[in-house]
Amino acid sequence: MNEYRILAINPGSTSTKFAVYYNEECKLTKTLRHSITELSRYKSILHQFDYRKGMIIDALVEEGFDVDSIKYIIGRGGLTYPLESGVYLVNNKMLAHASEGVYGQHASNLGPLIADFIANQIPGAKAFIADPVVTDEIDEIARLTGHPKFKKRSIFHALNQKATARLHAKKVGKDYEALNLVVAHLGGGISVGAHKKGRVVDVNNGLDGDGPFSPERSGGLPTGQIIDWCFEGKMSKEEIRRMVVGEGGYVAYLKTNSAKEVKERAQAGDAEAGLVQDAMAYQIAKSIGEMAVVMDGAVDGIVLTGGVAYNEYLTSYIEKKVSFIAPVFVYPGEDELEALAQNALRVARSETQAKEYSPKMIEQEV
Numbered sequence: 053m054n055e056y057r058i059l060a061i062n063p064g065s066t067s068t069k070f071a072v073y074y075n076e077e078c079k080l081t082k083t084l085r086h087s088i089t090e091l092s093r094y095k096s097i098l099h100q101f102d103y104r105k106g107m108i109i110d111a112l113v114e115e116g117f118d119v120d121s122i123k124y125i126i127g128r129g130g131l132t133y134p135l136e137s138g139v140y141l142v143n144n145k146m147l148a149h150a151s152e153g154v155y156g157q158h159a160s161n162l163g164p165l166i167a168d169f170i171a172n173q174i175p176g177a178k179a180f181i182a183d184p185v186v187t188d189e190i191d192e193i194a195r196l197t198g199h200p201k202f203k204k205r206s207i208f209h210a211l212n213q214k215a216t217a218r219l220h221a222k223k224v225g226k227d228y229e230a231l232n233l234v235v236a237h238l239g240g241g242i243s244v245g246a247h248k249k250g251r252v253v254d255v256n257n258g259l260d261g262d263g264p265f266s267p268e269r270s271g272g273l274p275t276g277q278i279i280d281w282c283f284e285g286k287m288s289k290e291e292i293r294r295m296v297v298g299e300g301g302y303v304a305y306l307k308t309n310s311a312k313e314v315k316e317r318a319q320a321g322d323a324e325a326g327l328v329q330d331a332m333a334y335q336i337a338k339s340i341g342e343m344a345v346v347m348d349g350a351v352d353g354i355v356l357t358g359g360v361a362y363n364e365y366l367t368s369y370i371e372k373k374v375s376f377i378a379p380v381f382v383y384p385g386e387d388e389l390e391a392l393a394q395n396a397l398r399v400a401r402s403e404t405q406a407k408e409y410s411p412k413m414i415e416q417e418v
């Protein structure tokens with residue numbers, strides 16, 4: 053049997069995770085955490101490129117890997133133009149769109165850039181991405197907002213939502229494509245998707261759109277108050293953006309992005325932490341209800357995943373509110389690296405073909 057060596061790279065808002073796989077076997081997995089202070093030294097996500105890429109290469113060399121033998125480099129896909137689910141070969145157009153951040157700024161924009169850089173150092177290596185955060189399968193009816201100038205964007209934790217949904221389908225002995233699932237990724241950002249027979253037909257924009265607030269994001273906010281705030285002239289556009297992504301949610305209320313810390317503060321009797329934690333759980337439950345409506349109530353299961361799903365108090369709170377819809381299944385944590393590696397392996401084994409990044413729908417900017 054051929055042995056395929058794969059490097060999977062997942063740049064997140066506060067961490068860079070990477071792993072080396074030899075076929076299905078994980079040989080190394082590392083999570084490098086970046087403090088807010090560390091990241092604040094860089095003007096933009098793009099300016100973090102050398103720092104994050106350097107840490108990965110240094111760690112591989114330090115661990116004694118024969119880097120030249122790794123021919124499949126796969127990164128988390130960023131905020132390029134929307135794509136259908138799948139594996140994509142990194143090409144120049146994708147690199148340009150990720151660098152520009154045509155759909156916004158997020159650490160995942162570094163996924164294709166770092167993968168491409170490393171692949172270029174290794175003779176015969178290729179760079180890929182899979183199920184990027186702009187994976188877009190939503191129904192036309194779900195795209196409309198209340199004003200034609202604004203379109204809903206499908207920006208969510210596609211990689212982990214899809215991987216966990218497939219894992220769940222396997223556990224219950226069904227095909228993912230045969231099930232209707234509501235999947236909630238509960239991490240630093242939160243997204244809740246309606247997976248209808250293998251397609252995410254509706255989902256909240258988990259970055260800077262609608263839906264529940266999260267440990268570091270504001271979720272949907274009252275539009276009128278936001279407009280007034282923007283024109284009061286007290287804050288720059290960048291500062292207001294940070295209120296929504298990075299310094300919203302728990303960070304704004306409780307000055308921490310650690311859901312674990314908030315859980316412990318609530319357990320210790322901190323009433324404010326308790327109320328904010330309950331409010332987040334309440335909003336997540338409401339979003340699950342919305343996605344159940346999207347599927348006309350025909351839901352086979354509700355799947356909770358992501359780091360925050362380790363919090364049993366929070367998952368029980370949600371379960372009490374939504375179990376009338378369908379049974380709730382909890383898969384705490386995320387394994388986006390394994391999901392990336394499996395996608396690369398399927399390409400290596402010719403079980404699937406890497407697609408070309410050539411987005412059809414270029415949204416008119418408003």
Ligand SMILES: Nc1ncnc2c1ncn2[C@@H]1O[C@H](COP(=O)(O)OP(=O)(O)O)[C@@H](O)[C@H]1O
Nearest residue numbers: 239240241267309310311312358359360362363
């Ligand atoms: N045991 C736990 N209990 C509660 N929250 C936890 C626990 N473990 C991790 N978390 C929280 O999960 C969040 C990170 O989730 P993760 O899915 O790794 O995030 P991301 O999607 O941002 O990569 C953090 O806020 C962290 O505090």
Ligand SMILES: CCCC(=O)OP(=O)(O)O
Nearest residue numbers: 065185207208241258259
């Ligand atoms: C919703 C886009 C992807 C995202 O926000 O990922 P993180 O929660 O890992 O920052």
